Structure formats: structure tokens, C-alpha cells
Amino acid sequence: MARTDDRFRSAYNKLLDICDTMGVGDQLPPETALADRMEVSRTIVRSALQKLDTEELIQWQGRQKTLIRKPEKKHRLAQADNVLSTEELEKKFLEWILRFDVPEGTSLNVAQLSRQFGVPAHSLQEFLAGLSRFGLVERRQKGGWTLLGFTAEFAVELSEFRLVLEMNAVRQLLALPPDHEIWLKLKALKQEHEALREVLETRYHDFSMLDEKFHMTINSVVKNRFVVEAQKVITLIFHYHYMWDKADELQRNAAAIEEHLSWLNAMLAKDEKQSEAAALKHLRTSKETLLSSLRGHKLV
Amino acid sequence: MARTDDRFRSAYNKLLDICDTMGVGDQLPPETALADRMEVSRTIVRSALQKLDTEELIQWQGRQKTLIRKPEKKHRLAQADNVLSTEELEKKFLEWILRFDVPEGTSLNVAQLSRQFGVPAHSLQEFLAGLSRFGLVERRQKGGWTLLGFTAEFAVELSEFRLVLEMNAVRQLLALPPDHEIWLKLKALKQEHEALREVLETRYHDFSMLDEKFHMTINSVVKNRFVVEAQKVITLIFHYHYMWDKADELQRNAAAIEEHLSWLNAMLAKDEKQSEAAALKHLRTSKETLLSSLRGHKLV
DNA sequence: CATATTGTTTTTAATAATTAAATTCAAAAC
DNA sequence: GTTTTGAATTTAATTATTAAAAACAATATG
Numbered sequence: 001m002a003r004t005d006d007r008f009r010s011a012y013n014k015l016l017d018i019c020d021t022m023g024v025g026d027q028l029p030p031e032t033a034l035a036d037r038m039e040v041s042r043t044i045v046r047s048a049l050q051k052l053d054t055e056e057l058i059q060w061q062g063r064q065k066t067l068i069r070k071p072e073k074k075h076r077l078a079q080a081d082n083v084l085s086t087e088e089l090e091k092k093f094l095e096w097i098l099r100f101d102v103p104e105g106t107s108l109n110v111a112q113l114s115r116q117f118g119v120p121a122h123s124l125q126e127f128l129a130g131l132s133r134f135g136l137v138e139r140r141q142k143g144g145w146t147l148l149g150f151t152a153e154f155a156v157e158l159s160e161f162r163l164v165l166e167m168n169a170v171r172q173l174l175a176l177p178p179d180h181e182i183w184l185k186l187k188a189l190k191q192e193h194e195a196l197r198e199v200l201e202t203r204y205h206d207f208s209m210l211d212e213k214f215h216m217t218i219n220s221v222v223k224n225r226f227v228v229e230a231q232k233v234i235t236l237i238f239h240y241h242y243m244w245d246k247a248d249e250l251q252r253n254a255a256a257i258e259e260h261l262s263w264l265n266a267m268l269a270k271d272e273k274q275s276e277a278a279a280l281k282h283l284r285t286s287k288e289t290l291l292s293s294l295r296g297h298k299l300v
Numbered sequence: 301m302a303r304t305d306d307r308f309r310s311a312y313n314k315l316l317d318i319c320d321t322m323g324v325g326d327q328l329p330p331e332t333a334l335a336d337r338m339e340v341s342r343t344i345v346r347s348a349l350q351k352l353d354t355e356e357l358i359q360w361q362g363r364q365k366t367l368i369r370k371p372e373k374k375h376r377l378a379q380a381d382n383v384l385s386t387e388e389l390e391k392k393f394l395e396w397i398l399r400f401d402v403p404e405g406t407s408l409n410v411a412q413l414s415r416q417f418g419v420p421a422h423s424l425q426e427f428l429a430g431l432s433r434f435g436l437v438e439r440r441q442k443g444g445w446t447l448l449g450f451t452a453e454f455a456v457e458l459s460e461f462r463l464v465l466e467m468n469a470v471r472q473l474l475a476l477p478p479d480h481e482i483w484l485k486l487k488a489l490k491q492e493h494e495a496l497r498e499v500l501e502t503r504y505h506d507f508s509m510l511d512e513k514f515h516m517t518i519n520s521v522v523k524n525r526f527v528v529e530a531q532k533v534i535t536l537i538f539h540y541h542y543m544w545d546k547a548d549e550l551q552r553n554a555a556a557i558e559e560h561l562s563w564l565n566a567m568l569a570k571d572e573k574q575s576e577a578a579a580l581k582h583l584r585t586s587k588e589t590l591l592s593s594l595r596g597h598k599l600v
Numbered sequence: 601c602a603t604a605t606t607g608t609t610t611t612t613a614a615t616a617a618t619t620a621a622a623t624t625c626a627a628a629a630c
Numbered sequence: 631g632t633t634t635t636g637a638a639t640t641t642a643a644t645t646a647t648t649a650a651a652a653a654c655a656a657t658a659t660g
Contacts, residue, residue, distance in 0.1 A: 002617080002618040002619035002620070002643070002644050002645055002646095003618085003619055003620050003621080003642075003643040003644045003645085004620080004643080004644075005619090005620060005621090006620095007620075007621070008620075008621080030633080030634055030635085031634075031635070032633085032634070032635090039441065039442075040442070040621080040622085041442065041621055041622040041623070042622085042623090042635090043620080043621050043622060043623085044620085044621065044622085046635090046636090047620090047621090062628090062629080062634095062635075062636095063629070063630085063634065063635070109611090109612070109613095110612080110613070111611075111612055111613075112611095112612085120643085120644075121613090121644095122643070122644075125425075125426065125429075125613095126425065126426070126429040127429070129425075129426040129427070129429040129430050130429045130430055130432060130433045132430060133430045133433045133434065133529060134433065134525075134526065134529065135525035135526065135528075135529055141339060142339075142340070142341065142613095142650080142651065143612080143613050143614070143650075143651075144612075144613070144651090154525075157523075157524045157525050157526060158526065160524055161524055161526040161527060164464065164465070164468045164527075165464070168464045223457075224457045224460055224461055225434075225435035225454075225457050226434065226435065226457060226458065226461040226530065227461060227464075228435075229433055229434065229435055230526065230530070302614070302615050302616055302617090302646080302647040302648035302649070303613075303614040303615045303616085303647085303648055303649050303650080304614080304615075304649080305648090305649060305650090306649095307649075307650070308649075308650080330604075330605055330606085331605075331606070332604085332605070332606090340650080340651090341650055341651040341652070342606090342651085342652090343649080343650055343651060343652085344649085344650065344651085346606090346607090347649090347650090362605090362606070362607095362657090362658075363604095363605065363606070363658070363659085409640090409641070409642095410641080410642070411640075411641055411642075412640095412641085420614080420615075421615095421642090422614070422615070425642095442621080442622065442642095443621075443622075443641080443642050443643070444622090444641075444642070
């Protein structure tokens with residue numbers, strides 16, 4: 001079979017659900033209405049109706065689509081277990097690179113990776129093409145792809161890019177009016193940080209989530225598709241690095257909380273100079289952390 | 301035929317070139333050496349050698365690969381006219397969008413576009429996957445792609461992103477030591493601008509090139525793969541817009557030259573405040589130009 | 601005997617072919 | 631005249647096929 005009839009199967013099952021809400025003898029809606037409702041083409045609707053007719057669940061003649069009897073469980077078609085979404089693939093891929101320290105220059109094997117991640121080779125191809133726009137992979141002359149790698153250089157550049165974007169976010173944030181929702185969010189963040197600080201000894205694992213929330217809140221004031229896309233990748237990579245670097249986690253997180261709090265206080269006080277200084281300090285610490293985790297990792 | 305033997309053909313011709321540099325009776329280098337030299341696999345080298353043997357250009361027996369006679373023009377294999385590179389495809393694609401004002405939400409037809417641009421559907425697929433990372437296109441549920449479009453919103457966001465990146469470049473540039481090559485480049489740029497100003501009435505078309513050179517020089521101080529990638533797209537889009545927007549070109553370019561010159565002078569004087577102010581002023585003018593050209597275009 | 605080189609097999613990737621699904625166009629029913 | 635259906639055409643996801651790469655084994659050479 002050339003392409004899967006997955007779409008047909010899910011549509012057919014949806015159609016059974018629709019029949020289920022109707023009474024015996026009722027008329028099914030027109031094909032176009034069904035197509036709209038189920039978000040598929042009329043072609044699928046028609047083949048599904050055909051099958052309903054064959055199964056003698058409806059009687060179909062021209063515009064008459066009469067429900068003869070209610071569908072039962074046995075009528076449902078088996079669905080292929082849904083494949084990974086792009087986001088899930090992205091996560092799996094980065095996790096793999098970071099967990100196994102896949103070195104720079106490794107040639108990426110689409111056939112093997114698609115088996116490994118359980119996605120069609122086609123999807124992987126597309127995914128890698130996307131990553132190449134971020135300079136993480138590169139097309140090889142002889143076909144296939146090369147991992148340009150998560151080197152120290154990459155980390156530095158990523159951190160610096162993050163710094164540029166986030167400093168810009170801070171400047172934009174401080175220009176927002178006092179009744180903007182951001183100020184309430186910042187206050188709430190401050191409280192969350194203080195709360196976590198109290199119980200950090202036992203719950204220091206929770207910081208990773210809070211860290212992400214913190215940075216995402218600040219960045220949320222920038223409404224720009226390029227910035228948003230770039231930040232997605234930045235967040236992912238920082239996130240996964242924190243996951244693998246468990247050394248001195250308590251101490252690191254304690255320091256980070258203090259840095260976040262100074263930053264938050266400066267912004268709440270609308271002190272531009274101090275906000276920028278606090279931001280700079282924290283972002284530089286993050287960069288160092290990322291770099292050292294990379295070094296530690298490479299030595300294992 | 302499943303895949304083209306283009307690689308074989310070009311390798312075979314290269315091998316003819318190599319034979320041409322040798323004398324009759326000489327020995328060809330080992331397969332591995334040839335593969336390295338021609339940047340193909342040994343498989344291709346061997347099939348090429350096979351053909352040379354069949355054509356009675358060499359006598360091949362184990363390690364003996366003796367040149368019997370010099371290859372002639374008739375021996376060369378016809379090459380498929382080379383397809384577009386990614387950069388060329390990118391240019392063609394943007395040109396198409398801007399020239400025909402392809403509206404937001406247009407569904408992009410890979411089959412048709414691949415015919416239109418003369419590239420394999422495969423390449424186009426990959427290209428679109430890359431663009432989706434910049435939020436220019438999006439995958440549709442029912443398959444295929446949607447153009448998210450070159451709307452005013454897009455232009456604003458692109459301009460603002462450009463502003464963020466270029467202001468950062470200015471700050472980094474000003475921190476460079478006096479013996480850095482950038483200062484000489486800036487001086488040269490200043491002269492070029494002054495020269496063009498003198499003859500602008502007749503040569504105002506030349507400004508587009510100079511503009512690109514100017515921005516690229518400033519951005520060149522930022523060594524960051526993310527910034528570089530982002531800037532590629534920015535440059536392309538600004539470039540193509542200038543191409544189509546011919547209204548008031550002389551006047552616009554005259555104004556832009558003055559803005560560039562104030563900016564250059566401020567940087568050469570290493571005046572941080574004034575450099576940033578001049579940069580801001582010019583980048584905002586650019587944004588307005590882009591926006592108004594978009595409006596003018598849409599009204600046609 | 602160690603290494604360089606070749607011969608052979610296996611695996612991978614690019615493209616054509618195939619089939620599901622979407623879209624378009626024409627005809628029929630209301 | 632509009633809505634709905636029927637049929638034909640086009641498109642896109644996936645498989646199959648072939649070119650090329652890579653891996654492995656065998657052999658020749660110094």
C-alpha cells in the first residue's frame with residue numbers, strides 16, 4: 001500500500017460516533033456538512049458512507065442516508081498508534097544527542113534514526129531540514145546529514161543569542177504601562193521564588209520548571225514570530241542540559257533563585273539600569289553553567 | 301530509473317580529466333585515492349573505471365590500470381543541466397511571492413511549485429520545512445503547506461527583529477580595538493557613500509548594492525551562527541522588496557545615504573550614544589519604507 | 601607480516617511509482 | 631438558483647526501486 005488509510009479509519013470511527021447520537025430512521029447530514037464537521041475531504045466522507053452502507057448500518061441512495069441500526073463496538077476500525085508529533089520528535093532527538101554525547105561531525109542516518117524514533121523517514125528528513133536553519137545539522141555532499149554538534153562553541157553562541165533576545169525583552173517589558181498584566185505575573189513569580197527558596201533543601205528539583213516559567217514570562221512580552229521561534233529552540237536546549245547536569249544542583253539552583261529575585265525586584269522597581277545589570281549577571285551565569293556542564297559531560 | 305546517475309556522470313567526466321593530465325602507458329592511482337580526490341565513493345570510481353575499460357581507454361586488471369589512449373571529446377558523458385541550489389531556490393521563491401503578491405493563506409502546491417521552479421519535489425519539501433522554522437509557512441492538517449504570508453505584520457516583526465540584531469552588532473562593534481580591520485572597512489564605506497552621493501542623480505540604482513554591503517559589514521562583527529542564519533533571511537527579504545518598490549527611489553536613496561553617513565560618522569567617532577541613535581533612526585526609516593512599499597504593492 | 605588495495609556484500613538515500621485523499625468540475629435534485 | 635451529489639482530476643504520503651555509500655572480507659605488495 002502506498003499511503004496509509006489512517007485518515008479514513010479515524011474519519012469512519014468519527015462517523016460512527018455521529019450515528020450514535022442519532023436515532024434509527026434519521027437522515028444523516030449532507031456530505032459537505034460531514035466533511036466540514038470532520039475536517040476531511042468529501043472523498044473520505046463518501047468512502048466512509050460506502051462502508052456504512054456495506055455494513056448495513058445505513059441505507060444510502062442518492063441524498064437519502066437513513067440510519068438502519070445503531071453501530072456497535074465491533075464496527076469500529078483499529079487505529080494505527082499515532083506517531084510522534086514534531087515537538088515530540090524534537091525532544092527525543094535533542095535528548096538523544098545530549099544523553100549520548102553524540103560528537104560533532106557524526107553523520108546522521110535517516111533510515112536508522114527513523115527506526116530508532118519510530119517515525120517515517122520522511123518526517124525525519126523534514127525535521128532535519130528545519131534544524132539546518134539553526135545550524136545544528138548540515139546537508140552532506142554525498143547525501144544524508146551531518147550533526148554540527150553541540151560543541152562548546154555552539155553553547156556560547158546559543159547563550160549569546162539568548163542574551164541578546166532576553167535583554168531586548170527586558171527593555172520592552174520596562175516600557176509597558178502599570179496596568180499591564182505583566183506586573184502581576186512578575187509579582188506572582190517573585191512569591192513563587194520565595195516560596196521555593198524556603199523549601200529548597202528538599203524540593204530543589206522543582207527549580208527547573210520555575211526557571212522555564214520565569215524566562216518564558218519575561219519573553220512573552222515580545223510579540224515577534226522570529227523571536228518566538230528562536231526561543232523555542234533555546235528553551236529546549238537549556239532545558240535538556242539542566243536535565244543531565246546533576247552536579248551541585250542544590251547549590252546552583254539556590255544561586256539562580258537569588259539572581260532571579262534581584263532581577264525581579266529591579267524590574268518591579270522599574271529600575272532600568274539595575275534590571276539590565278541583573279539580567280546580564282544571571283544570563284552570564286547560565287552560560288557558564290551550560291559550558292561547564294558540557295565540559296563535565298564530555299569527560300565522562 | 302529510481303535515482304539519477306548524475307553523480308556517476310560527473311565523476312566519469314572528472315576521471316577523463318585526470319586521464320588527460322597523464323601520459324599513455326601511465327598507471328592510474330588506486331581506487332581509494334581517486335575516490336578521495338573526486339569526493340565520491342569507491343563504488344562510483346569502480347563503475348567509472350569499468351566504463352573506461354569497456355571504452356578501451358584503459359586496460360584494467362587488478363591493480364594495473366594502464367592508460368591506453370587519451371580520452372577525446374566524444375567520450376564525455378552528457379550532464380543533466382544542474383538544478384538550482386538552495387540559495388537559488390530561496391531567491392526564486394521569495395521573488396515569486398513578492399512579485400505576484402501571493403496572499404496570506406494560499407496553499408502551496410509542492411507538485412506545481414516544483415514544476416514551476418524546476419527542482420525535484422523533494423528539494424522543495426525540504427526547503428519549505430526550513431521556512432516553517434521562520435514562521436513563513438506552515439504545515440496543513442490535510443497535507444501540503446500554507447503560506448503564512450508576507451503581511452504588514454510580518455514586515456513589522458521582521459524589521460523589529462532586524463533592529464534587535466543590528467543594535468547588538470553596533471554595541472559589539474564599538475567595543476572592538478582600534479587596530480581591528482572593521483575601522484578601515486567603515487572608512488572605506490564612508491568614502492563609497494560620499495562618492496555615490498556625488499553621482500546619485502544618474503546612478504541611484506547602485507544604492508541597493510551599497511546598502512547591502514553596509515549592513516553586512518556592520519553585522520559581520522557578530523560571530524554567531526543563529527544571528528548569521530537569521531540575517532540571511534532578513535537580507536533576502538529586504539533586498540527583494542527594494543527591487544519591486546521603485547517609487548521615489550532617488551529621493552529615498554538620497555535620504556538613506558545621509559542616514560548611513562551620520563551612522564558611520566558616529567561609529568568612527570566611537571560615540572556610543574550617537575551611534576545607537578543614528579542606527580535606530582535609520583532602521584526605523586527602513587521599516588517604514590518596507591511597510592509603505594507593502595501597502596503600495598497591495599493596492600495595485 | 602603488516603599494510604595497502606581490491607573484490608564483495610550490505611546498507612542507505614534519491615527518485616519513480618503507487619495509492620489515499622483532496623480538489624475541482626459537471627450533473628442532478630430540491 | 632441554490633444545494634447536493636457524482637465523477638474526474640490533481641496532489642501528497644508512502645512504498646519500491648535503483649544509484650551510491652559504507653562496511654567487510656580477501657588478496658596482493660612491499
